[in-house]
Amino acid sequence: MTDDHDLPTPDGWEVCDGKLHREFVFADFSAAFGFMTRVALAAERAGHHPDWSNSWSAVTIDLVSHDAGGLTQRDVDLATTINALM
Template identity: 45%
Template sequence: MALLTDDQVDAALSGLDGWERADGVLRRSIKFGSFLAGIDAVRRVAERAEAVDHHPDIDIRWRTVTFALVTHSEGGITKRDVGLAGDINRLLTT
């Protein structure tokens, strides 16, 4: 799978609320109302990630969860990362 150009990543980010490009990855941090709400969100994202065989790096800090997406095998951001970012946004708004 081909890496996205900077322009392609910028265009994709315009449609991905809350996401940014930082240190070569797509990243979104979300503060939840409680620790358990954050853990529940991680579980839902993990189920989707497993279904599409594309797994984010996830950092949990009390009520703040950070998702980082990059296609390690390609060495950068690809359409798979953009797609999973959109999936995560949909999962966290339902």
């Protein structure tokens, strides 16, 4: 486990309750769902999956390495990848 204060926080993300957290808002449900599809494919390639929810045009994502008991570089890397999918 890594102390979450030792890791960089990607643009737009914040550390909440020991997790990287961000909400993304889109024009409509279709745009939000398309984003979730892109994130799902990237997460599958990385072998690291988000905790997330969708409410109409908003997608909320939390990243934490459950197996490591906290934030790791994998979370930062996936958050950075997710940012690039916007």
